[in-house]
Amino acid sequence: MPDIPSYRLFESPQSASRAVADDISQLIRSRDNKGKNTVLGLATGNTPIELYEELIRLHRAGLSFRNVVTFNLDEYIGIDREHCESYWQFMHSRLFNHIDITPENIHLPDGMVCADDIESHCSTYEKQIKEAGGIDLQVLGIGRNGHIGFNEPGASPDLATHVTQLNEVTISDAAAAFGGPDNVPQYAITMGVKTILAAQRITLLAFGSSKADIVKRALTPGITAEVPATYLQSHHNTTFFLDQEAGEGLN
Numbered sequence: 001m002p003d004i005p006s007y008r009l010f011e012s013p014q015s016a017s018r019a020v021a022d023d024i025s026q027l028i029r030s031r032d033n034k035g036k037n038t039v040l041g042l043a044t045g046n047t048p049i050e051l052y053e054e055l056i057r058l059h060r061a062g063l064s065f066r067n068v069v070t071f072n073l074d075e076y077i078g079i080d081r082e083h084c085e086s087y088w089q090f091m092h093s094r095l096f097n098h099i100d101i102t103p104e105n106i107h108l109p110d111g112m113v114c115a116d117d118i119e120s121h122c123s124t125y126e127k128q129i130k131e132a133g134g135i136d137l138q139v140l141g142i143g144r145n146g147h148i149g150f151n152e153p154g155a156s157p158d159l160a161t162h163v164t165q166l167n168e169v170t171i172s173d174a175a176a177a178f179g180g181p182d183n184v185p186q187y188a189i190t191m192g193v194k195t196i197l198a199a200q201r202i203t204l205l206a207f208g209s210s211k212a213d214i215v216k217r218a219l220t221p222g223i224t225a226e227v228p229a230t231y232l233q234s235h236h237n238t239t240f241f242l243d244q245e246a247g248e249g250l251n
């Protein structure tokens with residue numbers, strides 16, 4: 001039986017982001033109290049920007065990230081860290097530079113690893129996740145084509161971290177940021193569906209009417225590789241945090 005993810009509807013992206021930030025803060029504090037690290041899987045894109053702003057606000061109010069370990073979902077291949085569109089750059093400018101996380105606890109795939117080393121880089125990433133104790137909470141966005149991370153339509157549920165080719169919808173959605181579709185990298189390293197589904201809890205955020213159709217499909221029973229977000233129906237602890245617009249197709 002599929003486990004359809006539950007969902008929560010909020011007035012605005014900001015109120016949804018605040019709820020997710022509060023949830024993350026409680027998780028960190030409760031694990032801190034038990035002397036345990038918190039392992040977060042993190043996402044990039046427009047959707048989590050306000051979540052990161054809220055986490056910075058909570059940090060300024062006293063929340064410490066000293067015992068937090070992070071693993072990002074993905075990174076473009078062929079883009080170095082200093083590139084303004086690299087996910088390394090995004091995460092540092094939007095979150096890491098503003099909190100007390102230990103740099104050694106931050107993990108992102110390296111988009112500049114040479115072709116011969118990519119496979120071992122991906123397996124090392126998986127090993128690091130396992131050695132950290134596995135992901136306690138994975139934050140996800142969703143692409144208009146139903147991708148999660150860069151697991152594009154057709155993605156296998158059996159892959160761990162791997163190299164993937166970006167789909168045309170993903171490229172067109174990234175084109176403005178790169179100054180045209182021809183400048184968008186064609187390949188990326190991404191956690192696989194298998195990696196994502198191994199997280200203890202998954203929190204997917206989606207905002208705006210452009211996400212309403214795909215959110216509805218992801219929450220309609222029926223798992224298909226053509227809509228990778230439907231794989232979340234085989235995870236027992238996933239919640240979608242939606243604003244009114246993204247949830248407009250739901251009852």
Ligand code: PGA
Pocket residue numbers: 044045046047048140141142143144147148149
């Ligand atoms: P967005 O991307 O947050 O920029 O809409 C989400 C995604 O592609 O996963």
